[in-house]
Amino acid sequence: MLFESFQIPQEQYESLSSSNTHLLRFLKYKTPEDNDTVIRFPSHTDKNFTTIVVQHDVGGLEVRTKDDDWISVESAPSQFLFMAGYGAMNRIKACHHRVKHCGDKDRYSLGMFTFNNGVFQVPKELVDESHPLLYNQFDSRGFIRFYNTPEAKKAESPIKAYCGVKISIYI
Numbered sequence: 820m821l822f823e824s825f826q827i828p829q830e831q832y833e834s835l836s837s838s839n840t841h842l843l844r845f846l847k848y849k850t851p852e853d854n855d856t857v858i859r860f861p862s863h864t865d866k867n868f869t870t871i872v873v874q875h876d877v878g879g880l881e882v883r884t885k886d887d888d889w890i891s892v893e894s895a896p897s898q899f900l901f902m903a904g905y906g907a908m909n910r911i912k913a914c915h916h917r918v919k920h921c922g923d924k925d926r927y928s929l930g931m932f933t934f935n936n937g938v939f940q941v942p943k944e945l946v947d948e949s950h951p952l953l954y955n956q957f958d959s960r961g962f963i964r965f966y967n968t969p970e971a972k973k974a975e976s977p978i979k980a981y982c983g984v985k986i987s988i989y990i
């Protein structure tokens with residue numbers, strides 16, 4: 820669906836979408852000991868390709884907008900948040916998100932993390948004069964290993980630090 824929305828022909832994305840691995844993770848956040856609002860999962864972007872999160876009963880998930888405001892994602896049975904993980908599609912930015920959890924109830928959420936296997940390359944349909952190539956092709960598993968290094972941790976954008984296209988200006 821994601822590739823189709825950018826009018827990428829099926830033969831182009833088939834190899835990308837057929838070599839994915841999905842990880843379904845249940846998360847439980849115990850009732851906080853004090854009653855102040857607590858950041859339970861600090862702001863981050865995911866290191867996989869895309870993520871779907873659904874919250875059960877207790878909300879708290881927030882996403883950061885391009886103006887650096889935080890907006891909360893409603894917790895409703897029919898509400899799923901679909902977000903870009905490393906955001907190497909050239910057009911879609913990685914989604915910064917966090918979890919704030921307060922009150923007197925445990926919080927449960929369910930996340931489905933989709934990983935690319937092998938080498939990821941920005942589809943050429945997403946590169947043009949207004950959208951120059953931002954990322955060199957990279958090994959998705961290699962990026963996961965890089966993500967836990969001190970270099971990635973101090974980078975504003977781990978994916979840019981790993982495989983961002985470096986622009987040289989000659990004067």
Ligand SMILES: O=C(O)CCC(=O)C(=O)O
Nearest residue numbers: 846865872880918928930
């Ligand atoms: O628990 C949530 O709502 C989000 C969890 C999350 O962001 C993560 O596991 O990467």
Ligand SMILES: [Fe+2]
Nearest residue numbers: 863864865916
């Ligand atoms: Fe996350």
